[in-house]
Amino acid sequence: MLQILNAGGVVGLRQLPIVAVRRVVKPIVFFICLIPLLIAVARIFGLFENYIGGLGINPIESLMDHLGQWGLRFILIALTVTPLQKLMRIPWFGQFRRILGLFAFTYILSHFLVYLLLDQGLALKYIVEDVLERQFITLGMISLILLTAMAATSTNTMRRRLKGNWQRIHYGAYIVAILGVWHYWWQVKKDITEPAIYAFVVFLLLGSRIAFKLSQKK
Amino acid sequence: MIKRNTSLGSNKILPSEITPHSTYLNRRELLRASAAATAVIAFPAQAATLPTQRRAKLKGVIESPLSTSATANSYDAITNYNNFYEFGTGKADPAKNAQDFQTRPWSLSITGEAEQIGTFNLEDFINPHVLEERIYRLRCVEAWSMVVPWVGIPLADVLKRYKPTSNAKYVGFETLNDPEQMPGQRRRILQWPYLEGLTMAEAMHPLTILAVGLYGELLPNQNGAPLRLVVPWKYGFKSIKSIVGIDFSSTQPKTSWNISAPREYGFYANVNPEVNHPRWSQARERPIGEGSFASKVDTLPFNGYADQVADLYNGLNLRRNF
Numbered sequence: 140m141l142q143i144l145n146a147g148g149v150v151g152l153r154q155l156p157i158v159a160v161r162r163v164v165k166p167i168v169f170f171i172c173l174i175p176l177l178i179a180v181a182r183i184f185g186l187f188e189n190y191i192g193g194l195g196i197n198p199i200e201s202l203m204d205h206l207g208q209w210g211l212r213f214i215l216i217a218l219t220v221t222p223l224q225k226l227m228r229i230p231w232f233g234q235f236r237r238i239l240g241l242f243a244f245t246y247i248l249s250h251f252l253v254y255l256l257l258d259q260g261l262a263l264k265y266i267v268e269d270v271l272e273r274q275f276i277t278l279g280m281i282s283l284i285l286l287t288a289m290a291a292t293s294t295n296t297m298r299r300r301l302k303g304n305w306q307r308i309h310y311g312a313y314i315v316a317i318l319g320v321w322h323y324w325w326q327v328k329k330d331i332t333e334p335a336i337y338a339f340v341v342f343l344l345l346g347s348r349i350a351f352k353l354s355q356k357k
Numbered sequence: 358m359i360k361r362n363t364s365l366g367s368n369k370i371l372p373s374e375i376t377p378h379s380t381y382l383n384r385r386e387l388l389r390a391s392a393a394a395t396a397v398i399a400f401p402a403q404a405a406t407l408p409t410q411r412r413a414k415l416k417g418v419i420e421s422p423l424s425t426s427a428t429a430n431s432y433d434a435i436t437n438y439n440n441f442y443e444f445g446t447g448k449a450d451p452a453k454n455a456q457d458f459q460t461r462p463w464s465l466s467i468t469g470e471a472e473q474i475g476t477f478n479l480e481d482f483i484n485p486h487v488l489e490e491r492i493y494r495l496r497c498v499e500a501w502s503m504v505v506p507w508v509g510i511p512l513a514d515v516l517k518r519y520k521p522t523s524n525a526k527y528v529g530f531e532t533l534n535d536p537e538q539m540p541g542q543r544r545r546i547l548q549w550p551y552l553e554g555l556t557m558a559e560a561m562h563p564l565t566i567l568a569v570g571l572y573g574e575l576l577p578n579q580n581g582a583p584l585r586l587v588v589p590w591k592y593g594f595k596s597i598k599s600i601v602g603i604d605f606s607s608t609q610p611k612t613s614w615n616i617s618a619p620r621e622y623g624f625y626a627n628v629n630p631e632v633n634h635p636r637w638s639q640a641r642e643r644p645i646g647e648g649s650f651a652s653k654v655d656t657l658p659f660n661g662y663a664d665q666v667a668d669l670y671n672g673l674n675l676r677r678n679f
Binding site for chain 2: 183194197260265268269274325326329330
């Protein structure tokens, strides 16, 4: 297995200088993460419709779906960093967890703002009712709170200051992954194909960690 | 054309004997005009003749006082954003996957508690009736709404022709079951064929129609061609599409969404802002086509048709019979 990976230029990646990672790889990753947000903005203004499609007949629903799905995807991508880092033994992979996590937060926050401002039109009565009575929205709110806590404590300073508690807060990522899929699953009317795919990915990501822990104990 | 023996005893028809095509057409037109004139005298409007070509204009459509004065949604919105799970679960799937759906020939079977049961051609079924435009509000159980200019015939007028007996308390409807043509039926998202039902009183209500058209044209495949039910005071899923069977019964018929999730979808499914879906609110709805910054509007009891239909449910607990 490792030989295959080595043959694929992994050795070269492993030895990439820190400066190259910081000056080249990071901006590329940042730009890629920005693409779904740029697509959303372009769709709002009806730009490049022939290439990226428009918001369609129900624009608010379409926008919320786009942002929510990408938020969930970024949570899952962020959670693949550590298993991938261990598997491929590329030390600098780890530092991308923060940027990916912050993008997940950005997308979920935008998803929430579209719900708050466009979908509900800031009608507090209905928003409070939704959060308290619609279980899938309750799950979404809990996820947003956890993501906000993680985003707020994502700086190096905060990490140093919080010591052991920092890790405890950031274990929230696992909860957010589970609640995020659950939130999606519960709001789908009948065809659960897509949330089931996300659930399978979460199962793999969490399962790989448990498997790794168990293998270390032996 | 009458064959005439010539002096030559030949069986050939002389060119001079053949009616010129233009004269033939004129004659037909004259016949049609006089028939239409008779019809105008005998009936307020012309009986329907269903065309077959896609987007063909429907003739003899009359207006109805039962139409709403609200502005209808665009043809584009109505035909590209709807649910028709037989063609996929996405809102744009029906428009994409129903293009090649064959709706002719089409027959319907009438079964159960009626004197005239049997299988009938779509044309025989529709043609005796006058087509009416009915501009109705449509409220989806997913909390969005549209205004749709249907063309159809009152269901009551159709049902009466088949002479339901006194045992007929309900009417059940069935959609075509054809996974070859309906890709959505290859997966068991719902139990196929799709089933719906109404009480006899609901079926006989003047607001209930069978639609064959949209915007004065033949009903597009994705919206339930060739024949669909429209019950404007109930959630959209009650208005079953591409109907092949109508059954008069003494017991409440099974309905697809109720079978799939009885806690979420009842038999009645009347639009009711007081009774929420277990997972989302039914208090408000998003009117489609009002732009991204338009706010939601309050959902009205019976989708705004309470004055006409609330009487049907006197003494019925609508919270329990949702």
